[in-house]
Amino acid sequence: MKNPFASLHILDFTHVYSGPYCTMLFADLGAQVLKIEKPEEGDDSRHYLPFKNGQSGYFMYLNRNKKSMTLNLKSKEGKRIVLYLIKRSDIVVENFSPGTMKKLGLDYKEVKKIRPNIIYASISGFGQSGPLCGKPAFDIVAQAMGGMMSITGFPDRPPVKCGASISDANAGIHAAFAIMAALYNREKTGKGQYIDVAMMDTTVSILENYVMQYTLNGIVPKRNGNEHSASAPFDAYQTKDNYVVIATGSNKLFERLIKVMHCEDLIYDSRFATNILRKKHYAELKPVISSWMGKYSTNDIITWLDKAKVPVAPILSIAELVQHPQLQIRNMMVDVNQPGVGNITMPGFPIHFSEINGSVRTPSPLLGENNEEILKNILHYDEKTVQKLKKEKII
Structure with a gap:
């Protein structure tokens, strides 16, 4: 079994979740991910619950398989060091607020000057353009803003x-998918490129059929609780x-x-003959199913x-x-020996390859x-130079 990205160098300017999750996926596949953090403070998520022995479990999960270097990017020497690291990097990933990397002189335009075929990915809330970009x-x-909350929850809550x-x-x-596409393109053309990923955009992209309900039929989707917007019975029931x-x-499946x-x-009730009709008359069908469910144990x-062969599941606690x-059996819970903490369990890599x-x-x-x-x-x-950098709080 091989790590396909073992020779890939990623310079990681990310923090909290979206960026670190992206670079974690690459690190799990063997990429050399160097995380650049603020001296003394580090990634904000180092201060997020839960804690054990002063270390954040939030950070531990999202930053496994990576290395950490602290750098004051506002200092002349700190910037000189990071520019050298960019020269030997294949990919830069950042999720600062738009404009931050430009202020530091480390935006794509500047980075491209010293590494012409760099793949540079920016992740932000609303992207690098548009009225909400800042x-x-x-x-x-x-x-x-992405519509997710308007369709999540119960209609009376x-x-x-x-x-x-x-x-x-x-x-x-x-972002990880986009970087993979850019890597493939670079293999074919030799060209790097800039990638702009917005949380709002990607949230909209997974709204399933909710946008189409409105654009096709003018229906503004409402919250359905655990019901499905287009299928019935498709719900949670109390046993x-x-x-x-x-x-x-x-x-x-209904039969x-x-x-x-x-x-x-x-089966012979015309109200429930098709999925469309079952959805239309679900208020009449649900009590029948709920009554039956309430008589028996979850296990039964x-x-x-x-x-x-009817899709069914208990609602598992963590x-x-x-x-x-x-x-x-699928190695989705792995044990890791965290220095200063000891053995911890976290989710493993979620994809299985041959x-x-x-x-x-x-x-x-x-x-x-x-x-x-x-x-x-x-x-x-x-x-001597290293100690000087420490004293001057450049690292």
Whole structure:
């Protein structure tokens, strides 16, 4: 098994989630990711919960397999060092507010002068153009502006964000995909390029059929709770002891469900003959299913519906998830020995290849852990110079 990006050098100016998630994917596939952080402070996420022995679990997860170097990018010597590092880098990734890298003299226009075929990716809330380009954003802002919150939650309750920071993660994944496309293009043409990824744009891109409901039929989608906007029954139901979800996206699946329920007469009910009709009359169908669900245990329902090949699942807690045998056998929970903390468990690399190895090889770096390694082994600075940089708070 090989690491396809073992010779790829990424200079990482990212922080918090979207950018670090993007570069984590490359690091898991073997890329040499050098994370540039602020001296003394570091990535903001180093100060995010949860903590153990003074270290952030948030940071540990998103920055495994990377190296950390602290640099004051506003200092003359700090900028000189980073320009040298850019010369030997294949990719630059940053997720500062638009304009920040330009103020530092490290925007694509300047970087391209010293590394003409660089691939330079910027991730931001609203992109590098448009009336909102300068607007600061975190995940909840992107979810709100990207339409996600308007369709999440129950119709009689206030809008809510997705539990996880889906706009951040989605932007990071799209950025990684874009960088891969740019790498392929560079292999073919020899040319690098600039990549502009916006959290709002990528959130809109995963709104499924909600935008089309409006553009096709003028319908402004509303919050549906756990219901699907285009299929029924597709919902969460309370059982005798917990909850389950089911998804019957076809007539065949619906027939299987009602046979398990011993409600075969529903097959001949004209209100439920097709998916469109079931969605239209779901308020009449839901009580029938809910009543049946409430009589039996979660385990019984899952056993019966699994046997009938009806998509069904319990709603797992994080504690149940971490211990689940499906994730265990697929190496989706991995143990990492974090210096100063000890053995910790985190999600593994989520893609399985036949010829490529995506894995967690090293823990997240301590702040500036690799300063001397980079300065001495790559820039060939002597000990005296390194100590001078520390004293002047350049590193």
